[in-house]
Amino acid sequence: MKVKQIDTEEHNQNVSNVNHFKEILILVSSIFGFVIFLYWASIFAVDKIVDGLTPELETRLFNIMEKYPTKNDDTASNNNPKFIKAKKVLNSLVEHSSLKGQSYRLKIIPGKDINAFALPGNTILIVNELLERIETENELAMVLGHELGHFHHKHHLKNMGRQFVMGFFSMVIFGDNNPVSKFFLGGLDYTEKSFNREQESDCDIYGAGLVVKKYSHLAGAFGFFERLKKGEGVLHKYFSTHPISEDRINKVKSFALANGFSITGELTPLEPRPDSL
Amino acid sequence: MEQLIIAGVLLIVGYGFGNYLETRHYKYIRLREKRLINKPSVNLRSAPLENKEVISSELAIGSTVVSVDYFKRFLAGLRLVFGGRLTSYESLLDRARREALLRMKESVKNADIYLNVRIETSSISKGRNEKSVGSIEAVAYSTAVKFKEVS
Numbered sequence: 523m524k525v526k527q528i529d530t531e532e533h534n535q536n537v538s539n540v541n542h543f544k545e546i547l548i549l550v551s552s553i554f555g556f557v558i559f560l561y562w563a564s565i566f567a568v569d570k571i572v573d574g575l576t577p578e579l580e581t582r583l584f585n586i587m588e589k590y591p592t593k594n595d596d597t598a599s600n601n602n603p604k605f606i607k608a609k610k611v612l613n614s615l616v617e618h619s620s621l622k623g624q625s626y627r628l629k630i631i632p633g634k635d636i637n638a639f640a641l642p643g644n645t646i647l648i649v650n651e652l653l654e655r656i657e658t659e660n661e662l663a664m665v666l667g668h669e670l671g672h673f674h675h676k677h678h679l680k681n682m683g684r685q686f687v688m689g690f691f692s693m694v695i696f697g698d699n700n701p702v703s704k705f706f707l708g709g710l711d712y713t714e715k716s717f718n719r720e721q722e723s724d725c726d727i728y729g730a731g732l733v734v735k736k737y738s739h740l741a742g743a744f745g746f747f748e749r750l751k752k753g754e755g756v757l758h759k760y761f762s763t764h765p766i767s768e769d770r771i772n773k774v775k776s777f778a779l780a781n782g783f784s785i786t787g788e789l790t791p792l793e794p795r796p797d798s799l
Numbered sequence: 800m801e802q803l804i805i806a807g808v809l810l811i812v813g814y815g816f817g818n819y820l821e822t823r824h825y826k827y828i829r830l831r832e833k834r835l836i837n838k839p840s841v842n843l844r845s846a847p848l849e850n851k852e853v854i855s856s857e858l859a860i861g862s863t864v865v866s867v868d869y870f871k872r873f874l875a876g877l878r879l880v881f882g883g884r885l886t887s888y889e890s891l892l893d894r895a896r897r898e899a900l901l902r903m904k905e906s907v908k909n910a911d912i913y914l915n916v917r918i919e920t921s922s923i924s925k926g927r928n929e930k931s932v933g934s935i936e937a938v939a940y941s942t943a944v945k946f947k948e949v950s
Contacts, residue, residue, distance in 0.1 A: 536893045538886040542874055545886065549877040 561691060568683030572676050577624055580679065584643030604653050604662075605630055607792055611659060612646070612666045618735040619667075620674055636750065638665060640672035642679060655749065659790035660733065660742030667729030674728055677721045723773055730774045730783075739787030740778050744771045809869045817868025824894055831901050838904055840913035840941060852947040859913055859943035861902025864923060865895040866934035875933075892920065895937035903939040910943035917941065 575583075609628050616626060626644045633649040640646055646669045656662050672678050733743050751767035778785050867875075871887035878885050896918055904913060916939065923934040 534893065537889045538884065540886045542870070542887060546870075546874050546877065549874070549881060553877060553880060 557691060561687065564687045564691075565684055568687060569680055572679040572683060575676070575679065577621075580642065581644065602630065602653075604656065604792060607659065608648065608653065608662055608666065611663050612670075614736060615663060615667050615670060615732045618732050619670055621670060626670075626673070638669050640669045640678045642682060644673070656746060657792070658742045658745060659792055660737060661746040662792065663733050663736055664729050664743040664746065667732035668722075668725045669729075670732065671725030671728030672721070675721065675724055677725070681718075681721075723770070726770050726774055727777050730777055734778075734781075734783045737787065737790065739784040740774065741785060741787035742789045743774065744785075747771050806873075810873055813869030813871070813873070817870055820868075821890060821894070824898070828894065828897050828901065831905075832897070835901065835904050838910065838912065840900060840904065840916045842916050844915050851949075853944055854947045855945040856942050857907055857910075858940065859903045859907040859910065860938070860940040861899045861904070861906055862936060862938040863895055863898040863902060864934055864936045865891055865898070867891050872933050891935065892937075895920065895935050896939070899937040899939035903941060907943035909945055911946045912944050913941040914944055915942050 605628070612626060612628055616622060616624065624644060626646055628646050628648065630650050630653060631647050634651050635649045636652045636655060638646060638648045638652055646666070648665075652665065656665065730740055730743055733740055747767040747770050751771075775785060777783075867888065871891070874887040875885050878887070899918060900916070903916075904910075907913075918937060918939045920935055920937050923936055
């Protein structure tokens, strides 16, 4: 018997001659279409559920937050004059808002970010750095009013629902260790950031409304944004969850102009004036 | 956004390097296959002797481990959703099998024929943890037979 070895150079039947780029394009488009459809359908459902959630039910559901206090030392916070002031301003703003009758917890968390968070369970977290940079009571009211805006629009619950949906989709469809999930999560994260920026603008308007109700003018409400503007780079608007400060200032000014609110007036200092003591 | 950029960079790097290394590997495989084409490897248990006298027989064994690039893993990940042929892994297995066969032949260079050839493939990484690598090992083994030269 004659044994002949096959030369595989001419044709390799074990490897398909396919264009992997074309294959990846078709598969990615199909998955994107399918996932986006399901994702938005789920988001719509989550938003509807959140809209129907009463404040009482929310408080009951998220009372668990009380059992897990933040790492900060409450005693130290209570001795911080800015924190004490913030609590007073917050309570006063709540009385002027659509959230009247509800109680909100304010906590300081350590950190260098200039940020504050509205969390389920009527909790507002302020990063220490933000509190340190605030110079007037009007600025403080704008920041707290903005956070109350998140509660008014139920953004804290909607965002939580969205994050749950995102995580669920990623895990169920791709598994937790699939490179595809990183890619899709990145894409969804980008769309979420644009959604967050819209939310932040809505809250700025809500916060500005509360500041006007409390002080009868919007003077000082932009001071904080003016200082933030200086530290923002060109790419800030693409990577941040918040709109660029210039846009925020312009939107609030347009809101003031449209409603006839004054943007000038007397600023209230954080510390009481010596002559008023 | 950061995840999107990282995934995009990994895809481009994976495709570029993966393609380059695969082309180079295939080139090397073909070169050696041509050189060893006159040394048949068969899965017959007994030799087609044709009255030849066997002067030696020994175990020939060759193994290799090949890993897949990020681009192909990504493509395979997409395939897991829809099903169908995992074309991106075909070349990985093909290269591993052929490389193992070549190494098997090279392990006993003076043999005239390799009988009872067996190829086994196993996955190097199992499980779903973050550090798992998509690689396979192919082992080829056979009985390398040397015939007495007829003068």
